Structure formats: structure tokens, C-alpha cells
Amino acid sequence: MRLSAEDVRHLRTGALFLACAADPEWCDEQQDRILARMEGGDTAPELLGVEEFDEDALVAAVGFVNNGLPLSELRPAGDEFVSSVELLERELGRRIEGLFPLAAANVNSMVPLLTGMQLDRPVVDADPMGRVFPLLFQSVFTLAGLPAGPLAATGPVGESAFLRVREPRRAERLVRALAEEFGGWSATALYPMTARDLARTGVLGSVSRMVRIGRILDSDASASAKHEQLRRSEGVRRIIRARVADVAGLSRPAPAGEPDHPSSVVLIEESQGRFVQLEIQNELLLLMVDGTPEAVIPDIITMLHPDDGRVASLDDLWVGNTLDLVVLPAAGQWYTPEGRRLAAPETLHSLLPDRGRAPR
Amino acid sequence: MRVGVRVHERRVTAALLHPDGTYTADETPVRADGVEASIDRLLGRIARSAPTVSSIAFDVSDALHLSEVAPLTVVRIAPRPPVALADEPRVGDAPIIHVRGGHTTLGEELAPFDTAGFRASAAAIPPGSRVVITSVGALVNPAHELAAGEILLELGGPLSVVFSHAFASNSFATREHTAILNDALVPDAEALATALALVAGRRFPDARLSVTRNDGGRVPLSRLPAEPIHSAFSGAPVDFLGAAALCGLDDGDLVLASDHGLALGTLRAGAPAVIPRLHWKGARLSTQAAHLVPATEILLHGRTTTPRLVRVAGAPLPGWLEGGEVVETDHDLRALGAACAPLSDWALGTVGAVNAAEMAHELQAAEARVRARLAAFGALPSSVRILESQLVATTYEHARVVSVRVRGVAGDPVGGLLTGRRARHAAQR
Numbered sequence: 001m002r003l004s005a006e007d008v009r010h011l012r013t014g015a016l017f018l019a020c021a022a023d024p025e026w027c028d029e030q031q032d033r034i035l036a037r038m039e040g041g042d043t044a045p046e047l048l049g050v051e052e053f054d055e056d057a058l059v060a061a062v063g064f065v066n067n068g069l070p071l072s073e074l075r076p077a078g079d080e081f082v083s084s085v086e087l088l089e090r091e092l093g094r095r096i097e098g099l100f101p102l103a104a105a106n107v108n109s110m111v112p113l114l115t116g117m118q119l120d121r122p123v124v125d126a127d128p129m130g131r132v133f134p135l136l137f138q139s140v141f142t143l144a145g146l147p148a149g150p151l152a153a154t155g156p157v158g159e160s161a162f163l164r165v166r167e168p169r170r171a172e173r174l175v176r177a178l179a180e181e182f183g184g185w186s187a188t189a190l191y192p193m194t195a196r197d198l199a200r201t202g203v204l205g206s207v208s209r210m211v212r213i214g215r216i217l218d219s220d221a222s223a224s225a226k227h228e229q230l231r232r233s234e235g236v237r238r239i240i241r242a243r244v245a246d247v248a249g250l251s252r253p254a255p256a257g258e259p260d261h262p263s264s265v266v267l268i269e270e271s272q273g274r275f276v277q278l279e280i281q282n283e284l285l286l287l288m289v290d291g292t293p294e295a296v297i298p299d300i301i302t303m304l305h306p307d308d309g310r311v312a313s314l315d316d317l318w319v320g321n322t323l324d325l326v327v328l329p330a331a332g333q334w335y336t337p338e339g340r341r342l343a344a345p346e347t348l349h350s351l352l353p354d355r356g357r358a359p360r
Numbered sequence: 361m362r363v364g365v366r367v368h369e370r371r372v373t374a375a376l377l378h379p380d381g382t383y384t385a386d387e388t389p390v391r392a393d394g395v396e397a398s399i400d401r402l403l404g405r406i407a408r409s410a411p412t413v414s415s416i417a418f419d420v421s422d423a424l425h426l427s428e429v430a431p432l433t434v435v436r437i438a439p440r441p442p443v444a445l446a447d448e449p450r451v452g453d454a455p456i457i458h459v460r461g462g463h464t465t466l467g468e469e470l471a472p473f474d475t476a477g478f479r480a481s482a483a484a485i486p487p488g489s490r491v492v493i494t495s496v497g498a499l500v501n502p503a504h505e506l507a508a509g510e511i512l513l514e515l516g517g518p519l520s521v522v523f524s525h526a527f528a529s530n531s532f533a534t535r536e537h538t539a540i541l542n543d544a545l546v547p548d549a550e551a552l553a554t555a556l557a558l559v560a561g562r563r564f565p566d567a568r569l570s571v572t573r574n575d576g577g578r579v580p581l582s583r584l585p586a587e588p589i590h591s592a593f594s595g596a597p598v599d600f601l602g603a604a605a606l607c608g609l610d611d612g613d614l615v616l617a618s619d620h621g622l623a624l625g626t627l628r629a630g631a632p633a634v635i636p637r638l639h640w641k642g643a644r645l646s647t648q649a650a651h652l653v654p655a656t657e658i659l660l661h662g663r664t665t666t667p668r669l670v671r672v673a674g675a676p677l678p679g680w681l682e683g684g685e686v687v688e689t690d691h692d693l694r695a696l697g698a699a700c701a702p703l704s705d706w707a708l709g710t711v712g713a714v715n716a717a718e719m720a721h722e723l724q725a726a727e728a729r730v731r732a733r734l735a736a737f738g739a740l741p742s743s744v745r746i747l748e749s750q751l752v753a754t755t756y757e758h759a760r761v762v763s764v765r766v767r768g769v770a771g772d773p774v775g776g777l778l779t780g781r782r783a784r785h786a787a788q789r
Contacts (some may be wrong), residue, residue: 025531025644029449036446068465068758072531074496077440078447157439157471180758182460183439183470183496223658241662248750263752271662307656318651320613320626320633322659 002044003113003211008034008054010214011109012015016311019106019132020284020302024313026071030110033078036076037117045113046122047207048098058094059124060085060110061191063102065136065153065175068184071107080154080187081115087152088189091162094303096192100124103132104206123207128191132280133301136175137168138343140333141191144201151175151190155182188326203331209234223309224358227324236328239287239294241306242267242276243322265317267325276325280314295327298334298343302326362415363406364565364602364699365399366692367552368422372398375602375695376410381779385691395423396555399763403563415568416560417578420552421595424588426548430490430520430541435478437461437495437504438532439471449533451540459480461504462496465761466712470497473504479511487517490543492525494536500710520546527757528586528708529637529646530763537643542589553581568738570703574649576601576632577704577769580737585720590647593640595694597632597650600625600695601774603670604632607687610775613667615655616693617675624655624667629747630773631702636765648706648767655681700778702771705733712760719751722764730768739770 003011012031016024038044053059062081064071089096099112099119104127112123128139137148148171154160161178165171179186195354216229230236246266267276269289279286284301287294295301303312304324312323333339362377372395373387386405390398406413432454441458442448443594448456459481461473485491491512491654495504502525509521522543524535553571560569569581573590586592600623603616610630616623639645653659657680660667665686671677673690678682707726713719727746734744748767 026534029533032449033447037444040446069497070530072533073499074462074470075438075532078443121689183464186715243663270664307654307658315637318633318635319628320651351509 001047003047004044005035005038008038008045008113010211010218011113011207013214013217013311014210014212015105015107015109015214016313017217017302017304018104018300019211021106021313023070023072024106024315027107027110029072029075030107030114034110034114034117037114040284042117043120045116048122049125050195050199050202050204053098053124055194055196055199057097057195058092059098059195059198060088060096060189060193061102061128062099062115062187062189062195063108063136064111064185065179067176067179068182069182071185073236074156074184076156076187077158079118080156080158081111081189082118083154083158084152084187084189085115085119087154087160087162088150089241091150091152092192092322096121096189096234098122098124098195100198100202101127101207102188102190103127103129103135104203104210105129105132108132109207109210124195124198125207126198126202126204127206128202130173130195130206130334131298132283133297133343135172136188136190137172139168139191140201140203140331140339141193142168142342143333143336143338146191146193146197146201148172148190150192151188153178153182153188155179157183191326197284203333206331217309217311221309223304223306223324226304226309227326230326230328234328236326239325239327240269240276240289241322241324242269242274243270244317244319247317247319267323278317278325287327297345298328298339300328302328343359361410361413361415362699363413364695364697364701365402365416365418366422366694366698367395367418367420367556369395372402373692373695374402374406375699376406377699377777378410381777382752383696383778385695387692396559396666399556400559400563403560407688408562413567414479415570417563417570417572417701418556418581419572419594419694419698420549420556420584421572421592421598423552424545424548424592426541426544428544430488431486432490432492433457433485434536434540435459435491435493435508436536437473437493437498437508437661439496439538451536451744453608456590457485459508462714463501463504464497465500465710465758467497467501470565471508475507475511475717478508482511482515485512485515485519487519490520492522492524492539492543493534494532494539496532498523498525498535499528499530527589527646529644530710531644534637534644534646538589538646541640541645542587543590545588545592546585546723549591550585553584557581572598572698572701574638574647575634575699575704575706575767576650576701578698578701579704586788589645593638593649596620596623596652598697598701599623599634599693600650600652600697601700602693602695603687605670605696605700605774605778606689606693606778607670608775609668610773612665613663615660615667615669615681616672617669617677617681618672622655622678622681623652624659625650625652629745631704631747634767635709656769702774703704703734703737703739704767704769705730705737706768707764707766709764710761711764713751713762714760719762720764721770723749723751723766726764726766727768732767734770737770741769745770
């Protein structure tokens with residue numbers, strides 16, 4: 001199906017809902033670039049189910065990997081993903097028939113739409129995470145034993161690299177280091193695989209889910225009606241409405257080699273005096289109410305404005321703000337023992353003072 | 361005595377905060393002879409009734425207007441320009457000059473500054489233009505913005521040059537928007553600052569003159585021409601501060617009902633809670649602004665402590681707010697808020713720090729800068745209070761880079777200013 005301009009807008013809203021982004025500004029700019037091309041007469045992005053591809057067709061993920069200046073400061077010139085996809089194709093000697101997002105949330109969910117328009121390739125309705133995780137190896141393909149590479153990376157200055165790497169953890173370290181040297185981010189094309197492998201291992205339907213969620217949130221319905229529709233349609237639970245009481249910007253030291261520092265936010269639910277704690281490191285990792293965990297990554301923890309159900313962002317975590325904290329389940333693969341090991345808070349060091357004290 | 365003055369095109373209002381904690385109000389309409397003459401008349405009356413005035417704070421948010429007569433040119437310094445015109449965020453019809461350059465988040469050069477290229481492009485900028493220069497990474501290292509500015513100086517001819525690194529945001533677009541808007545406010549700000557200094561200086565030569573800011577504080581009036589953006593949206597925050605003074609609130613929530621609707625905000629340690637941005641006509645601006653949101657029944661439902669409610673005479677109250685305790689006033693809260701506003705300053709930025717000791721050092725240095733600036737503004741060092749001092753994580757950015765955010769004020773908490781007690785020490789000389 002061809003996505004309409006409204007679909008693109010809904011996708012952006014759904015992507016921000018699933019990510020609770022720190023930098024929604026760039027999601028907006030990415031959306032604007034897509035819409036400007038559509039208004040300029042370019043063919044609208046095409047979204048296809050993985051079953052619509054030939055089983056042996058080559059598909060690949062595209063997404064930003066950040067480490068340095070944010071996208072809102074160091075804006076892409078616009079050809080970086082085209083360079084990476086073409087470089088990957090040259091090295092593999094095959095055409096990539098479809099592109100899927102590195103993460104079905106936040107700005108990376110929009111990347112295959114724009115790149116697909118530039119290269120005239122369809123977007124595959126699937127992704128490796130079913131949400132966004134901070135590290136690129138936190139993918140269902142790692143669980144399935146698939147390699148992350150070979151991969152191609154292009155930076156904002158126009159420099160490119162091709163990496164013959166298989167192990168996803170090594171790919172994470174190498175691309176993250178490249179992103180820093182590039183200036184802040186790497187436009188990465190990775191996880192090349194057949195449509196058959198994607199259908200077997202990927203999180204399917206995750207792009208259309210963002211459009212579906214966005215359609216609910218962008219509607220004129222009341223906040224409570226939106227919550228009800230999200231509950232019925234996507235299993236979204238409203239955990240608590242609480243007011244931000246304190247924010248600790250750097251609550252623990254940062255794990256080596258990973259972006260950002262952990263932060264903690266304390267909220268108060270005033271009618272019953274309940275104490276709510278959010279742990280954050282790039283994403284919302286843990287939600288506790290009165291000391292009891294209500295949701296832990298891989299659960300998707302996110303926030304809405306209580307008065308009209310608008311998507312809130314990490315920018316809204318300012319003292320005095322009242323927010324609805326909501327949770328929805330991640331893809332089923334993340335609740336297996338292997339999935340939990342790959343995506344649990346310990347992996348992100350949210351509860352540990354440093355890497356050297358990890359439990360055995 | 362402290363005086364707060366609201367400058368409006370139709371009337372000028374003053375609140376006089378007496379040493380015994382009482383206050384009085386005065387007002388004069390603006391006649392054909394203009395705002396300056398009206399302020400002179402008002403201050404003349406005050407001088408006759410209360411000759412000892414220690415400070416006068418002006419709120420000029422109603423009087424600052426955009427002046428976009430001069431042509432605008434936007435200079436964008438980045439490693440590469442957009443490859444497609446559709447990807448280029450435009451600023452009206454303003455021409456955009458792309459220059460190669462920029463720095464990383466650690467302040468290292470990402471691409472060398474294209475001196476020759478910019479010198480050639482800059483020659484086409486019409487004399488008398490406003491030029492806004494924004495460079496990637498300028499918040500950490502402004503060298504390329506300054507290099508571009510120097511080339512513009514070499515060209516000669518009248519040019520107004522604004523650098524984006526004057527505004528603390530790690531978003532290129534936010535800094536650029538802020539710089540453009542700031543620049544458009546400068547002509548009004550210069551005229552106002554000069555006029556106010558002349559009039560007030562004539563009537564009260566010993567008084568310290570200041571201007572209110574979007575955070576509900578104030579700074580010396582001499583700062584207005586350089587950074588009018590930080591005073592252009594001060595109206596609602598200063599109204600809010602006046603309301604807090606009126607009901608003696610230092611900590612807690614307050615709803616202000618006025619003709620503009622219901623505004624909900626939070627007071628902490630006698631000053632409004634502040635957020636680091638403001639949305640204006642779809643753009644984000646980098647300015648510290650009191651966090652005021654429309655009060656709704658949903659937002660206020662279930663709170664254990666009911667917010668204090670201040671109602672400007674005649675303002676409508678929704679049914680769900682009726683029945684509680686209300687402080688009613690028919691005085692100009694903005695003038696009162698200006699009289700009560702503390703001196704205020706911020707240290708904001710992005711710094712590299714690899715361990716706790718370095719982070720602590722950066723924070724201490726930032727606090728010291730704030731204390732020093734407030735003392736330079738005329739505050740007694742002992743009256744300075746640091747209301748916020750924290751390092752903030754930079755999501756998905758370099759782990760060695762953190763944001764510093766320090767807020768200092770000088771002056772007594774607003775909730776105690778109108779109690780009538782004389783025991784409180786004056787915060788400013």
C-alpha cells in the first residue's frame with residue numbers, strides 16, 4: 001500500500017509514543033522532508049508486508065546510530081542512507097529490494113520511508129526490535145543467531161565505511177565508535193538478509209502498528225477514549241497519573257562505551273500519596289510504584305499528556321508536570337529467557353554502579 | 361522602596377513596594393506624546409510622593425515588537441549543505457548562505473571553516489542587512505561563527521550580526537530561530553532601554569534599573585538591547601509572580617485566573633519553576649521561561665494540596681473552580697510582579713567531564729559564575745540563592761558530555777515580600 005500524508009503523520013505520532021523520545025524535533029523534521037517530497041510530486045512511500053516479497057529477495061535495515069552531536073544539531077545532508085545502501089549493495093553484489101527500520105519507534109521508524117522514496121524501494125512492515133532499544137545488537141536477529149553485517153555506515157561529513165562484521169555486539173561497538181568519529185551519528189544499513197529470514201525471525205507488522213497507534217492519538221477523541229482504544233487495540237495499560245517531583249540528571253555513572261548517563265525521575269501520585277520512580281538511560285527502563293516494579297524493559301514504558309492524550313516526551317519531565325504513565329508489552333520474543341537476557345535492565349546497567357560489579 | 365513598572369502602549373502602570381511590606385499602585389494613560397512621556401509623568405508623581413527608590417524594574421513584554429525592515433541573511437555553517445532543496449528549512453524568503461565548517465560535541469573541528477568560500481558569498485550580502493550565523497557545535501566551540509563574523513566586519517558597511525552560540529540549545533534550528541527573533545527585537549529593545557534609562561535616571565539617579573525576564577526574574581536594564589528575547593515573553597511569568605506575592609506563596613501550585621484564561625504554575629523556593637524552552641508560532645526558542653500551562657480540571661483533579669487561586673477582577677471562573685478560597689485583585693499583577701522579581705542569572709552549557717570529580721568541578725565553576733554575575737548586577741553576595749544546580753544527561757550523546765544547568769537568584773522569596781514585616785533584609789543595594 002502507498003502511505004498517504006496522513007499515514008506519515010500518524011506514523012510519526014506512533015513512533016514518538018513508542019519511544020518517549022528525547023529529541024522529537026528531528027522526528028518532525030524527518031516527517032517534513034517526506035511530506036515535502038510527496039507535495040513536490042515524488043511517489044509516496046510504499047509499505048509492503050514481508051510476505052509480498054520474493055522469499056529470496058534481499059532486504060536490509062536502515063537507521064541512525066548516535067554518539068555525539070544529536071541529529072537536531074548536526075542535520076543530515078540527505079544522501080547518507082542512499083550512500084550506505086548503495087555501498088552495501090555494491091559490496092554484496094545484489095540489489096536490496098526492501099528497507100525496514102532499525103527500530104520501530106522514534107526517528108529510525110521514519111528513515112526507510114525517506115530512503116525508500118530516494119531509492120524507489122518499498123518499506124517492509126517489520127523491524128528487529130518492535131520498539132527501540134539503545135544498542136543495535138538488542139535485536140530479535142541476535143536472538144535468532146543472524147549476523148548484523150556486513151554493514152555500511154555513512155556520516156554527516158559524507159565519509160563512508162563498509163564493515164565485514166558478523167557478531168552483533170561487535171557491530172554495536174564498531175558502529176558506535178564510527179558514529180563518534182563521524183561527528184555524532186552514523187547512517188547505517190545493516191542486517192542484510194532474505195525476506196524469508198526476516199519473515200521467520202523479525203517483528204512483523206511493527207510499521208503499520210505505529211500508523212494505527214498514531215491514528216488513535218491524532219484523533220479528536222478525548223484522552224480517556226484514546227486510552228480505551230489503545231487498551232483494546234494494542235494492550236496499552238494506563239499505570240498511573242502522577243506529577244513530576246524531582247529529576248536527578250545524572251543518577252549513576254555511565255557504563256563504558258555506551259551513550260548517555262542514567263537519570264532518575266520521581267513522581268508523586270497525589271490522591272493516594274503513591275511514590276513513582278522512573279529510571280532512564282536513553283529510554284525509559286523501569287517504572288516503580290511505591291518501590292514495586294510495575295514495568296521493566298523490554299516492556300514499553302511511555303507517557304501521555306493527561307488532558308488531551310498527546311504524546312509526551314522526555315522533555316516533559318519537568319518538576320510540576322502531570323503525566324499519564326502507560327505501558328504496553330514488547331514483542332513476544334523479548335519475554336523468552338534469551339530475550340530477557342539481551343534486553344533486561346542489567347544489560348543496560350540501570351541498576352548497577354558500574355560494569356565491574358555485574359552479577360554472575 | 362522598589363518600583364515595578366509595566367510598560368504598555370496604552371497605559372503605564374506602577375506598583376510601589378514599600379519597606380514595610382505594603383504596596384500601592386499608580387497608573388497613567390499613554391497620550392499622544394508617547395510612552396516615554398507617560399513614564400516620565402508616572403515616575404514624576406512617584407518621585408514627589410516617595411523620593412527614596414532603590415530599584416525600578418520594567419516589564420516591557422507588551423512594548424517589544426518585531427522589526428523586520430532590514431533584509432535578513434541566514435548563514436549556516438555545517439560539514440555539508442542539504443542535497444535537496446526540499447530538505448532545507450527556510451526562513452521566509454531570506455537567502456541562505458551555506459559554509460563548510462562545524463565542530464563536534466567535544467569542540468574538535470568537524471570540517472575546516474571555508475574562509476575563501478564565505479568571503480566570496482558574503483560579498484553579495486546587501487549593506488544594512490541583518491545576518492544570523494549558526495554553526496554546528498557552536499555551543500561548545502563558537503570559533504567558526506566568530507570567524508564568519510570577522511569576515512563580515514572586513515566587508516564594511518552597516519550589518520547587524522547575531523551569533524547563535526549566544527543561545528543555549530543543542531538544536532541548530534532552535535538556536536537559529538532564537539537568534540533571528542532576538543535580532544528582530546533589538547531595534548525596539550535599544551530604543552526602549554535608552555528611553556527608560558534616560559527618564560528613570562532623571563527622576564531617580566540612584567535607583568538601579570532592571571528589566572524583567574521570561575523566567576520571572578530580572579536583570580540590569582543595560583542587558584535588554586543584547587538579549588531582548590529573554591524579556592519578550594515575561595508578561596505571563598511576571599503576572600504569575602505578582603499573584604504569588606499577593607497570596608504569600610513560596611512553594612506550591614498557583615492558578616491565576618485572568619482574561620487570558622487559567623494559568624497553572626509552580627513556585628519553588630519563592631520563584632517560578634522554569635523550563636528551558638518556549639514554543640512560539642511553531643518554533644522552539646531557547647530561553648528560560650516560567651512553566652505555565654492552562655489549568656484544567658483533569659490536571660488539578662486529585663491533588664492533596666489545592667492550588668492557591670488568584671483571580672483578576674472580572675475574570676471568568678469555571679464551575680469546577682468555584683467555592684474555594686480566592687484571592688481577588690483589581691491591581692496590575694505585572695507591575696507588582698516586576699517590583700517583586702529577584703535578580704536572576706543562569707549558567708547553561710555543554711561540558712566534557714569524564715568522572716565525578718570533573719563533573720563536580722564544572723558545577724562549582726558554573727555556580728561561581730552565577731554568583732559573580734549576580735554580584736555584578738548589584739546583589740549582595742550573601743543574598744544569592746542557587747535554586748537549581750545540576751548536570752543533565754544528554755540522551756544518545758557522548759557519555760563524556762553532560763549539560764550544566766545552574767540558576768541563581770538574588771532577593772527574598774516572593775511569598776514573604778508583602779507580609780508587612782520589616783525584618784527582611786533588602787537583597788539589593
